[in-house]
Amino acid sequence: MAFLEIDGLKKRFGSVEILKGIDVDLEKGGFLVLVGPSGCGKSTLLNTIAGLETITEGEIRVDGRTINDLHPSKRDIAMVFQSYALYPNMTVAGNIAFGMEMRGVPAAERQKAIDKVAKVLQIGHLLQRKPSQLSGGQRQRVAMGRALVRDPKLFLFDEPLSNLDAKLRVDMRIEIKRLHATTGTTIVYVTHDQIEAMTLATKIAVMRDGEVQQFGTPAEIYNNPTNIFVADFMGSPAMNLVPATIGGNGSGLSVVLQRDGREPISLPLANPPAGLSAFQGKPIIFGVRPEALTDPEGAERNASNIATADCHIEVIEPAGSDTFAVTNLGGKAVVARLRADANIQPGTVTPLAFNLTKALFFDPTTENRIL
Amino acid sequence: MSAVTTPARQDTGGTSAKTLNRIVIYGMLALFALFYLMPLFVMLVTSFKTMDEIQNGNMLALPRAPTFEPWLKAWGETCVGLTCAGIKGYFWNSIKMVVPAVLISTLLGALNGYVLTKWRFRGHTLVFGLMLFACFIPFQSVLLPMATILGSLGRFGVTLQNATGLTFGLGNPTVNLVFVHVVYGLGFTTLFFRNYYEAFPTELIKAAQVDGASFFQIFRRIMLPNSMPIFVVTVIYQFTNIWNDFLFASAYAGTGDSMPMTVALNNVVNTSTGVVEYNVNMAAAMIAALPTLLVYVLAGRYFVRGLMAGAVKG
Numbered sequence: 310m311a312f313l314e315i316d317g318l319k320k321r322f323g324s325v326e327i328l329k330g331i332d333v334d335l336e337k338g339g340f341l342v343l344v345g346p347s348g349c350g351k352s353t354l355l356n357t358i359a360g361l362e363t364i365t366e367g368e369i370r371v372d373g374r375t376i377n378d379l380h381p382s383k384r385d386i387a388m389v390f391q392s393y394a395l396y397p398n399m400t401v402a403g404n405i406a407f408g409m410e411m412r413g414v415p416a417a418e419r420q421k422a423i424d425k426v427a428k429v430l431q432i433g434h435l436l437q438r439k440p441s442q443l444s445g446g447q448r449q450r451v452a453m454g455r456a457l458v459r460d461p462k463l464f465l466f467d468e469p470l471s472n473l474d475a476k477l478r479v480d481m482r483i484e485i486k487r488l489h490a491t492t493g494t495t496i497v498y499v500t501h502d503q504i505e506a507m508t509l510a511t512k513i514a515v516m517r518d519g520e521v522q523q524f525g526t527p528a529e530i531y532n533n534p535t536n537i538f539v540a541d542f543m544g545s546p547a548m549n550l551v552p553a554t555i556g557g558n559g560s561g562l563s564v565v566l567q568r569d570g571r572e573p574i575s576l577p578l579a580n581p582p583a584g585l586s587a588f589q590g591k592p593i594i595f596g597v598r599p600e601a602l603t604d605p606e607g608a609e610r611n612a613s614n615i616a617t618a619d620c621h622i623e624v625i626e627p628a629g630s631d632t633f634a635v636t637n638l639g640g641k642a643v644v645a646r647l648r649a650d651a652n653i654q655p656g657t658v659t660p661l662a663f664n665l666t667k668a669l670f671f672d673p674t675t676e677n678r679i680l
Numbered sequence: 681m682s683a684v685t686t687p688a689r690q691d692t693g694g695t696s697a698k699t700l701n702r703i704v705i706y707g708m709l710a711l712f713a714l715f716y717l718m719p720l721f722v723m724l725v726t727s728f729k730t731m732d733e734i735q736n737g738n739m740l741a742l743p744r745a746p747t748f749e750p751w752l753k754a755w756g757e758t759c760v761g762l763t764c765a766g767i768k769g770y771f772w773n774s775i776k777m778v779v780p781a782v783l784i785s786t787l788l789g790a791l792n793g794y795v796l797t798k799w800r801f802r803g804h805t806l807v808f809g810l811m812l813f814a815c816f817i818p819f820q821s822v823l824l825p826m827a828t829i830l831g832s833l834g835r836f837g838v839t840l841q842n843a844t845g846l847t848f849g850l851g852n853p854t855v856n857l858v859f860v861h862v863v864y865g866l867g868f869t870t871l872f873f874r875n876y877y878e879a880f881p882t883e884l885i886k887a888a889q890v891d892g893a894s895f896f897q898i899f900r901r902i903m904l905p906n907s908m909p910i911f912v913v914t915v916i917y918q919f920t921n922i923w924n925d926f927l928f929a930s931a932y933a934g935t936g937d938s939m940p941m942t943v944a945l946n947n948v949v950n951t952s953t954g955v956v957e958y959n960v961n962m963a964a965a966m967i968a969a970l971p972t973l974l975v976y977v978l979a980g981r982y983f984v985r986g987l988m989a990g991a992v993k994g
Contacts, residue, residue, distance in 0.1 A: 361886050382892030394883035398905035407901075408891035455887075 312337035312495055313358075313463060318367035320353055320519075327353050329519040330367070335512060337372075340489055340496045344506040345516035345542070351499045352467055354516070358497060359388050359465050371462055382411070387456035388465040391472065393448045395440035395455075402436040405454050426458045429488075446477045453488070466498040470505065482508060503543045507531065515539045532667075537594060537676040540669060546599050546646075551639040552673070553595035555588045562586065564595050564668070566638045568621075574638070576663055579614035584679040585670055593679065596669035599633065599646040607648045608662035620645075620661045622653060636661070727751065727962040734958050750959035754967060758960050760947045767964050769937065770944035774923060775971075777854050777940055781861040782918045788862070789869020789914060794903050796870070797877040798885050799895070808874060814867030819927050822864070830856045830932060853933035857940065860932065861922045869914050876910035877903070912979045920972045941968050 311334035320328040328350050335341045343351040356362040358369055360381035369376055376384045387408075395404050405426060406419045414422075427433040430450045440448055449469065456464055469485075470478045486509055489496055500506055506513050506527070513530045515522045515538075523535045534540035540548045556565045562581045566574045578585075585593075608615050623642075626633040632647045645661050653659055670679040722739055728746040729737070737744075756766035795801075796808050837850025849855035880903070888898045904911075926942045933939050939947075945968045949961050 359886075359890060361889065381886075381890045386890065388887065388890045390883045390887055392881060392883050394881065394887035396884060396888070396902055396906075398902075407888070407893070411892040411897065455891075 311335055312339070312372055313341070313497070314368075314370040315354075315358070316368045316370075318354070318357065318369065319365045320350075320357060320362065321365045327519050328357070331519075331521055333514050333521060333524055335495065335497070337495055338493045340498065340509055340511045342498045342500060342506040342510035342513050343516060344500055344503055344513060345522075346501060349516040350519040351501075351516050355465055355467055355497060355499045358463070359386055360384050385462045386465055387459045387461040387463075388467065389452045389456050389469045391468040393440075393452040393469075393472075395448060395451055397440050400437050400439060401432065401443070401451050401454075404440065404451060405436075405458050408455065408459055422458050426454045429457065430454050445473050446481065449473060449481055453485075457488075457492070462495065464494050464496045466496065468499055468501070470500070471502070485509060504545060507543065513543075515542060533678075534669070535678055537596075537671050540596050540671070540678075544598060546633065546644050548596050548598045548669075549602065549638075549641070549643040550671070551595045551597075551641050551643060552592060553639055554592050555585060555590065555670075557586075557589045562589065564593075564665075564670075566595065567640065568638060569640075571621075574618040574620075576616040576618065576665060578665055578668075582670065582680050588670075588672075588679065592673055594671040594673050594676075595639070596671060597643075597663060598667065599644045601664035601667040602643070602645040603662055603664075604645075604647045604651050604653070605660055605662045607651065609664055612664045612666050614665040616663045616665055617660045618663065619658050621658050622655055625653060625655045634659075634661075723962045723966060727959055727966055729959055731955070731957060731959060750957070750963040751967070753957075754948070754960045754964035758948055758957070758964065759951050760944050761951065767941065767944050767948060767967065770939055770941050771967065773854065773933075773938055773944075774941035777857045777861075778919060778922050778971075781858045781865070781922050782915055784858070785862045785865035785869050785918055786911065786914045788866055789871075790873045790904065790907060790911070791899065792866070792870040793873025793875075793877045794899050796874045797880065798882060798898075798903075808870070811867050811870045814864075815871060819864075823927070823931055826860055826928075827931065830860070833859075853936075853938040856932050857928060860928050861918075861925070864928075865918050865921070869918065872910055872914045872917070873907070876907065880906070916975055916979055919975050923972050 313333075313335040315331055315333045318328055318331040319326065331354060333341065343354055345351050353362060357364050360376070360379060360383075364377055371384065371386075396407065399407065402423050405423050409419045409422065423436065424433070427436055430453060432447065432450050432454060435443060435447055435451070440451070443451065452469070466485075470481055473481060482505060488494075489509075498505075498509060507530075510527050512525065513527055514524045515530060517538055523530055523539045525533075530539060530543055534543065534548075537550060541550060551566060553567075554565045556563045556575060561577060561579070562585055563575045563577045566576070568574065605617055620636040620638070620643075622634050622636055624635040626635070627649070630649055632649055632651050632653070634645045634647055634651075634653055636643050636645065647653060671677065672679055725741070725743055726734060726739070727750050728743040728748075730745070730747060730749070733744060754766065755768050755771075757764060758766050760767060760770065792811065796804055833856070834851030837847040837852075840850065841847045884902055884906075885898055888902050893901065924942065925940075926946070929940045929943045930946070934943055945964055948964050
């Protein structure tokens with residue numbers, strides 16, 4: 310039995326359904342990331358777990374205990390808020406100890422717990438300061454300290470890094486990951502940043518419009534997205550999704566990509582998914598990630614199905630570690646990821662290698678993946 | 681030639697127009713400041729003069745031999761109606777009325793604002809609207825109904841005294857005035873606090889809930905300590921209003937030992953025996969005005985202090 314179980318959770322505000330039946334579970338010590346665009350219901354879902362929002366239907370269990378109607382303080386959870394929500398009138402130590410104080414923990418014990426957490430988070434020198442005297446990263450640490458000190462069954466993080474600048478965000482992300490690894494706590498984490506989701510999670514739930522689109526490990530979500538939304542949302546730069554048709558020539562299937570003013574590209578498929586034969590002659594959406602579309606020298610040596618095609622390069626984006634080349638296929642800009650030192654010029658025609666073992670095919674009407 | 685001189689002439693024209701503007705603006709400001717300060721100045725200088733000097737001298741002249749005599753007399757000896765023990769007793773009456781009335785109305789306003797923003801219930805806008813409406817009820821229209829209510833409370837106090845030996849303050853004019861001012865002030869204090877708490881980060885309440893704080897613990901430990909600016913604004917507003925109130929004071933405590941300062945001052949000035957002691961009257965008026973001035977001077981600096989700085993976000 311999983312540690313955190315959410316069964317058929319629904320949340321309505323009047324007639325508006327915010328959460329439309331969420332089913333998610335998480336093992337003990339797991340790291341669940343709820344990811345999705347703004348307004349998808351991920352923060353609402355987190356608030357229902359915290360008890361800050363009521364549930365219309367369904368059940369939430371933590372460690373086998375139903376917590377639907379328990380007050381937030383009785384759920385044995387701790388939460389880190391987006392704005393940190395540090396009490397401005399209290400010192401850092403006061404902030405960390407407030408929860409224990411409310412539960413009537415004796416002062417000596419509180420002090421011991423504060424010292425322990427301060428040591429873990431390296432905020433010992435800040436304990437007597439007020440939140441207004443701290444930098445953004447320090448506030449973030451204190452907010453985590455306030456959660457850590459309670460030693461709860463479940464940690465809830467509500468977009469904790471979105472107020473930090475880019476560099477600090479990367480540092481704190483590593484810190485959270487390290488914290489999770491060393492303390493072995495169970496965490497539910499909300500973010501709209503798919504990189505945070507990929508790097509931190511043991512399980513990801515991609516949400517849209519109050520529904521879970523896909524629930525699985527980061528690798529499953531990244532490599533085997535169930536639909537166009539998930540494929541498009543996860544990964545940076547985003548997956549190339551190109552309108553194409555499926556052609557066949559007796560021996561096997563091929564994917565045909567239209568081009569402006571030149572004859573279409575036809576890429577033969579060595580072992581296409583079983584469902585694809587039904588789409589012969591029909592339009593599909595061809596999905597290929599930028600790293601599966603590269604210069605022939607940089608292509609994966611052991612990939613079984615690589616097809617090369619000449620492409621007209623429109624724009625070059627040197628990013629330092631990689632060079633991104635933009636070409637146009639099927640009426641859409643397509644990004645290829647090349648080696649940093651790839652010798653390539655904009656405006657020229659260059660062969661690009663398509664790693665078709667990594668290619669995905671989607672039904673344009675249902676938007677689901679063709680398996 | 682003209683092409684060179686024209687911009688220069690425009691320049692000087694611009695500066696002189698600007699200077700003129702400044703002169704007019706500051707001149708007007710100085711004039712109005714003078715206009716408003718004149719009565720205070722006359723009161724102050726008159727209160728330090730002897731009667732002789734007042735009768736024979738210029739009203740605006742500075743006192744030739746400043747004396748505290750009128751102040752001492754106003755405080756301890758002057759006649760209020762028929763009793764001649766100064767205004768000190770009435771000064772304390774006012775303090776005894778104002779301090780509880782201000783504190784109770786401010787705390788209740790804070791509590792109302794807290795509920796109306798952070799514990800919203802169905803119909804909270806209607807309740808707030810009605811409370812706001814209380815700000816626009818003219819004093820005169822509640823005089824009679826309030827008198828009836830206070831009368832009933834007084835009779836209930838007598839009943840209580842017969843039964844238990846204690847009136848619990850019911851029927852006492854000072855308690856009555858505290859009650860009236862608390863009720864009348866609630867609309868304003870609620871308005872102040874609701875608007876302040878509207879911008880108060882709700883995540884702090886959520887965090888406190890997760891930390892296990894109760895409704896009143898959140899109010900006392902989180903809301904109130906972070907309400908200093910609005911608390912001070914409300915206290916100054918309420919203190920000034922209640923201290924300066926004359927209508928309720930004269931209607932419900934207009935006679936006897938329990939009358940507040942404003943009524944007593946009126947009676948000092950209206951006492952018709954002998955010569956009118958302008959210097960004593962002015963000193964009494966100054967004493968009556970001092971507490972509100974003091975409150976403003978002491979608490980005014982909190983007006984500008986943003987204590988919420990750094991509460992949330994980076």
